[in-house]
Amino acid sequence: xxxxxxxxxxxxxxxxxxxxxxxxxxxxxxxxxxxxxxxxxxxxxxxxxxxxxxxxxxxxxxxxxxxxxxxxxxxxxxxxxxxxxxxxxxxxxxxxxxxxxxxxxxxxxxxxxxxxxxxx
Amino acid sequence: xxxxxxxxxxxxxxxxxxxxxxxxxxxxxxxxxxxxxxxxxxxxxxxxxxxxxxxxxxxxxxxxxxxxxxxxxxxxxxxxxxxxxxxxxxxxxxxxxxxxxxxxxxxxxxxxxxx
Numbered sequence: 165x166x167x168x169x170x171x172x173x174x175x176x177x178x179x180x181x182x183x184x185x186x187x188x189x190x191x192x193x194x195x196x197x198x199x200x201x202x203x204x205x206x207x208x209x210x211x212x213x214x215x216x217x218x219x220x221x222x223x224x225x226x227x228x229x230x231x232x233x234x235x236x237x238x239x240x241x242x243x244x245x246x247x248x249x250x251x252x253x254x255x256x257x258x259x260x261x262x263x264x265x266x267x268x269x270x271x272x273x274x275x276x277x278x279x280x281x282x283x284x
Numbered sequence: 285x286x287x288x289x290x291x292x293x294x295x296x297x298x299x300x301x302x303x304x305x306x307x308x309x310x311x312x313x314x315x316x317x318x319x320x321x322x323x324x325x326x327x328x329x330x331x332x333x334x335x336x337x338x339x340x341x342x343x344x345x346x347x348x349x350x351x352x353x354x355x356x357x358x359x360x361x362x363x364x365x366x367x368x369x370x371x372x373x374x375x376x377x378x379x380x381x382x383x384x385x386x387x388x389x390x391x392x393x394x395x396x397x398x399x
Contacts, residue, residue: 254328278326
């Protein structure tokens with residue numbers, strides 16, 4: 165079981181370039197999400213998905229797009245990179261969909277190892 | 285809106301000493317509370333969670349936390365730390381107003397254990 169796999173591990177972009185951060189999970193999880201982690205800021209939710217074909221915005225969605233065409237994959241697209249998007253990005257998934265009853269949190273979030281992105 | 289405050293950005297402690305990492309949350313409705321740990325260059329792992337029931341929650345690696353509704357706190361404790369506990373710890377909350385659908389994380393506390 166690979167768990168949650170993120171690629172690439174490191175990326176350097178120039179301002180204005182676009183790219184896609186990949187996230188794949190092999191646990192048949194319905195719920196997937198993207199967070200960014202910045203020093204002194206903790207983790208902030210960018211976008212999330214409760215199943216194939218369904219996505220929603222989190223706390224900081226501007227400048228990012230997502231899609232969920234399959235259960236396994238949840239790519240994050242940066243449309244026109246800006247220095248403010250320099251961060252570490254984490255993908256996380258869980259079997260249950262948070263919010264669907266108390267039992268939903270009996271399945272914890274599984275995190276990938278992150279993608280460190282620098283925008284110059 | 286739900287929010288989390290971790291009062292200490294860094295906590296230095298000697299090996300085998302006890303430690304408490306503080307977490308306060310802001311929400312006027314029912315909450316779920318979590319502690320996650322992040323080791324260097326890795327993602328986050330769940331340490332423990334409070335959903336309901338007993339206010340004292342035990343987690344992995346000897347950690348425990350106590351939910352105090354009147355003080356809106358969820359402090360994390362360990363009676364005797366090891367060098368291997370050196371990591372960053374995040375408190376998180378999910379509340380009824382959000383339909384428990386999103387987790388809000390605190391800014392993190394770095395636990396530094398020295399010999």
